[in-house]
Amino acid sequence: MGSVSISKTETPIGWWEIATTRLETGPIARFCGYRERSVDVVQRTMPAGSLMPLIISFGDSLELDYPNDTVERLESFVAGPHPGPATTRYTGGQFGVQVDLTLLGAFRLLGIPGAELAHQAVPLGDALPWLGASFADRLASAKTWAQRFTLLEHTLLARAAGNPEPDPMISWLWHRLEATHGRASIATLVAETGRSHRHVTTRFTQQIGLTPKAAASLLRFEHAARAIQRLPLADAAIATGYADQSHLTREFVRHAGTPPATWLAGQVDFVQDPPSADA
Structure with a gap:
């Protein structure tokens, strides 16, 4: 720790x-x-x-x-x-x-x-x-x-330590999505597993609680939420894989309940670490 x-x-x-x-x-x-x-x-x-x-x-x-x-x-x-x-x-x-x-x-x-x-x-x-x-x-x-x-x-x-590990296939798929901020092609990843799309989606959803597509969307949203703190909205949208600023805004409303500019203005610091330190 x-x-x-x-x-x-x-x-x-x-x-x-x-x-x-x-x-x-x-x-x-x-x-x-x-x-x-x-x-x-x-x-x-x-x-x-x-x-x-x-x-x-x-x-x-x-x-x-x-x-x-x-x-x-x-x-x-x-x-x-x-x-x-x-x-x-x-x-x-x-x-x-x-x-x-x-x-x-x-x-x-x-x-x-x-x-x-x-x-x-x-x-x-x-x-x-x-x-x-x-x-x-x-x-x-x-x-x-x-x-x-x-x-x-x-x-x-x-x-x-006494509980079972996640399915290795699901761990691999999650880490690939995480490493690419949700931008990896799910169809390509599923093909690499050698299993059917239905099988992989069912196993992933059972263990993670979201479909691979929904998980990828969340990871991309989180990446965008960090990007808009340092880039203009239009630039952040392109940098994080959205078609344009309107696409980014729609996804923000879906995941955060508010447009990105409103979210930036009113976010509560429950996500980032405070700057001061005290052991």
């Missing part, structure tokens, strides 16, 4: 503390700890992505509008893969940890096929019953974010 970066913000309506660290390899991409309080309702629209968030809450519940048109009030949960955005909402405060799992790693760590988690939020007790009801209390009682993240890393990776 790398160093822990901590960002603190205070405004007239509340305060926020965000702690993050990235992991170099394995099923876990990042830990994000958060403690926040606001006198107003806080609502965030979170874009779809290639990471699966696992939320362990130490405090109040969170209202979640998931893309299947359902509204749920949850505390700790796993949000399965979906190509559309989700909206969270709370009043008062939040205190907890978000564990960002890779879609391949989620299968290994949870021992649950992605298809069983897709398009829904699953309570943590159903997805990881072996953690036990007291685990959140153990995390909350730790004195620092670094201690919380270390406990999480050891506990989750120890469990993952």
Whole structure:
């Protein structure tokens, strides 16, 4: 585990503390700890992505509008893969940890096929019953974010070691899509496996929770979301494989729920690491 970066913000309506660290390899991409309080309702629209968030809450519940048109009030949960955005909402405060799992790693760590988690939020007790009801209390009682993240890393990776690995064919296909930011030809990749398109799509969807086409679209969107932070929209569209700026905008609305310019202006720093560091 790398160093822990901590960002603190205070405004007239509340305060926020965000702690993050990235992991170099394995099923876990990042830990994000958060403690926040606001006198107003806080609502965030979170874009779809290639990471699966696992939320362990130490405090109040969170209202979640998931893309299947359902509204749920949850505390700790796993949000399965979906190509559309989700909206969270709370009043008062939040205190907890978000564990960002890779879609391949989620299968290994949870021992649950992605298809069983897709398009829904699953309570943590159903997805990881072996953690036990007291685990959140153990995390909350730790004195620092670094201690919380270390406990999480050891506990989750120890469990993952005993679970089956993803299908090698699916791992290879995912890594090829990831390496090309979703721009590799799926037909060409399927042909290289020597299996039928139907077989590969079925196996991929079962383990990842998305079809290869949907996964590729998400990876390309994420690449574009990074590109528009340094390039004009039209240039970013061409650089990331979209036909033009209009095509990029349509895909942004589909995955993020908003056009790229609006997303850039209002994004919440829950995706990138804060600049300050505190171990």
